[in-house]
């Protein structure tokens with residue numbers, strides 16, 4: 499069964515794009531079939547996967563507007579080792595144009611229906627805001643991965659985001675749930691980090707990934723080479739952490755599938 503996962507947090511700079519690219523690369527090296535969709539007009543996930551955002555034949559923009567199918571817009575086997583649908587500044591216009599289109603919240607969901615069976619995982623990167631682009635991603639997904647930095651105001655931000663996810667779940671997508679909360683740029687030497695982290699686990703329990711992503715300079719350097727850290731320095735702490743995250747995600751989703759099957763059988 500294809501897992502479609504949205505990576506989101508309305509806060510910028512928390513590691514959404516870094517997580518999307520490095521998780522996609524880690525899943526791909528474990529031989530999962532991965533499609534990454536860049537829903538951020540900044541196109542950082544596109545560039546970070548080794549694809550030039552200024553040179554896209556079709557992008558997420560054309561897909562959402564209906565000028566191209568998703569199939570036609572996929573760049574197969576990008577240098578990063580997975581398939582991608584890229585984005586650039588054009589996507590800024592989509593937000594306004596979508597308002598005029600039928601089923602404006604479901605354009606990505608509809609586009610994915612014909613291709614999703616080709617993949618084990620679809621990962622969607624998002625802009626640091628909650629707009630119609632993000633709503634399209636959430637309406638198309640079964641789970642949300644929330645990267646966060648363990649800072650003072652982070653918990654407040656997460657509560658707001660969880661409220662939004664619940665609303666989308668009620669109104670647009672009953673399947674949507676939190677896949678996991680990921681602690682990024684983690685520095686255990688800071689007592690504040692530890693406090694916030696403890697609160698997070700106390701409040702969200704199993705929804706918090708056990709894997710934490712350390713602050714690691716290789717993760718910050720890799721995008722300037724157009725590569726995931728795994729291909730730039732596979733032994734770096736950052737690469738190893740994202741590989742561990744991929745393992746945790748695969749185990750967790752197999753468990754969830756089993757549970758869902760059981761519930762179905764019990765009726």
Ligand code: ADP
Nearest residue numbers: 510511512513514515516683712713714717718
């Ligand atoms: P977002 O997509 O949420 O805006 P990014 O993934 O672009 O966040 O990360 C913001 C900045 O922090 C980028 O410069 C990125 O390279 C850097 N960064 C992200 N995660 C880490 C990490 N674990 N260690 C060091 N730098 C990181």
Ligand code: MG
Nearest residue numbers: 514515538542
């Ligand atoms: Mg980003």
